Amino acid sequence: MENNAQLIAQCEARAKEWLSPAFDEETRKDVQAMLDNADKTDLIDAFYRDLEFGTGGLRGIMGAGTNRMNKYIVGMATQGFANYINKAFPGKQSAVVVGHDCRNNGRMFAETVADIFSANGIKVYLFESLRPTPEISFAIRHLKCQAGVNVTASHNPREYNGYKAYWDDGAQVLAPHDKGIIDEVNKVKISDVKWQANKDLIIPIGGEEDWDYIQAVKEAMVDQDVIMRQKDLNIVYSPMHGAGRVIIPMALRSWGFQNIHVVPEQMVIDGNFPTVVSPNPENAEAMTLGIKLGTKLNADLVIASDPDADRLAIVCRNSKGEWEILNGNQTCMMFSWYIIANKKKLGQLKGNEFLVKTIVTTEVISEIAKKNGVELMDCYTGFKWIANEIRVNEGKKKYIGGGEESFGFLPYDKVRDKDSPAAICLICEIAAWARDNGMTLYDLLMNIYKEYGFSREVTINVVRPGKTGAEEIKQMMTDFRNNPPKDLGGSRIILSKDFQKLEARDANGNVSKLEMPDTSNVLQWFCDDGTKVSVRPSGTEPKIKFYTEVKDASFKGAEDYERCTQNAEVKIAALKKTLKLD
DSSP, X not given: OHHHHHHHHHHHHHHHHTTSTTSOHHHHHHHHHHHHOSOOHHHHHHHSSOOOOBTTEEEEEXXXXXXXXXXXXXXXXXXXXXXXXXXXXXXXXXXXXXXXXXXXXHHHHHHHHHHHHHHTTOEEEEESSOOOHHHHHHHHHHTTOSEEEEEOOXXXXXXXXXXXXXXXTSSBOOTTHHHHHHHHHHHOOGGGXXXXXXXXXXXXXXHHHHHHHHHHHGGGOSOHHHHHHTTTOOEEEEOTTSTHHHHHHHHHHHHTOOOEEEOGGGSSOOTTOTTOSSOOTTSGGGGHHHHHHHHHHTOSEEEEEOTTSSOEEEEEEOTTSOEEEOOHHHHHHHHHHHHHHXXXXXXXXXXXXXXXXXXXXXXXXXXHHHHTTOEEEEEOSSHHHHHHHHHHHTXXXXXXXXXETTTXXXXXXXXXXXXXXXHHHXXXXXXHHHHHTTOOHHHHHHHHHHHHOEEEEEXXXXXXXXXXXXXXXXXXXXXXXXXXXXXXXXXXXXXXEETTTTEEEEXXXXXXEOOOSSOOSOEEEXXXXXXXXXXXXXXXXXXXXXXXXXXXXXXXXXXXXXXXXXXXXXXXXXXXXXXXXX
């Protein structure tokens, strides 16, 4: 009780600082209401810490408080970012790109960011309205800017917003800039923020940049002839109320597709996401309206992008003609296979190409790359690490694609973040190629499993909100390190990896060093039957994630898919029991 009373007193003291005239009347009213409430839960959650400006920027629930997304937290973050840019490029007229998606307060936050950058002498290219995250990345490179900000919380629930920070290569910031920016942000007080804009330094951008971006997206195309033969492919698309509505239908038409239908209810820009429980393509529920329209129109496939249009979801028909939602590992496998197989067929592979996947993504992609003689690089979760592999290999090797299990893929190098406009156009090309060869996307997936091995991947999310939740997640990782499992659902562990220590340990206790560009709070276990489990706390939400992958060597063809999937689910249930996740 004493500790709780002390915490409440600390939060009350921090909250009272927000009653000063430096904060607007609405903010002061919200803070006073939390102070007056006998239940201090909201007060503690809003003020027990500062919303951390991490290596990817900010993300949090909107509202008043130091642990919330609001214009004051955004203002201090931007002032710190501006200070770092001006130190990094002394004596130069620096420039940044600023964009936002459909989320509530997104435009207000973006204009606040633009005002503060301009007040610090930095030129700002401000998108006139919502735009996809990958277009922000493209514009930073295209306009030769030093940095950029996109106001988005990606696929998080509606109460969230966020702030992604980019550097001059169009990728989210990495070392040494990430730590340098964080240090500058942590120095800033509310009184340091320069709120008064220099409007002469704010330049609106829109249609012309859209055109240049759409032309760049066409570079991801592998085989235009197959699109021309199957230009009537029946496509249903939903932007889930977000930024994809601006670009993706136009991009599909620019590739040659002529039979495109949109989900009208979800073409409406709305940060409350009224037609879905959560605007996350990982959740099957979010695809309900798209599937309904796809059924009505007898579509070949249903596709969607998340609110900031960096991730995609794909639904195709299975062998029974029923709709099948593909998971992020399956889509990443198909992209990887198609790019390699068809570039090889068209004579476009020169021998210096490479693919990238994250360490938590399916190992089937490793088999695809290995059997086809293409180099595969494994990196940490987060597209900034895929972008880093592109950067360090630029001019030496040719990047042909990279992705992760969470529904993100980048099939070309003009952008340095997940790119759903390019990925959606390419998956439609793959569907066109499949139809040209008498198949569906589902048939192609079965063929890939037959050639490279079946696997089933399921991500288990354990949600633990608030201060106590953060402490519980931290303790879970500590416990797994101190007392690692001996087996996983009866499968013997033959290799363990700890990316915080950068150590790998085999079944005989032999320890080797992991070669990675930085440390990360991730644990992995590999078993003798191909089972793989990766554990990491989410960097953007209050949860810890368990990425499971189970193999089944008995898969011989499509007729085995249902049986192998059911067997894998039984195995994954056993994994959960071993890890005490029931």
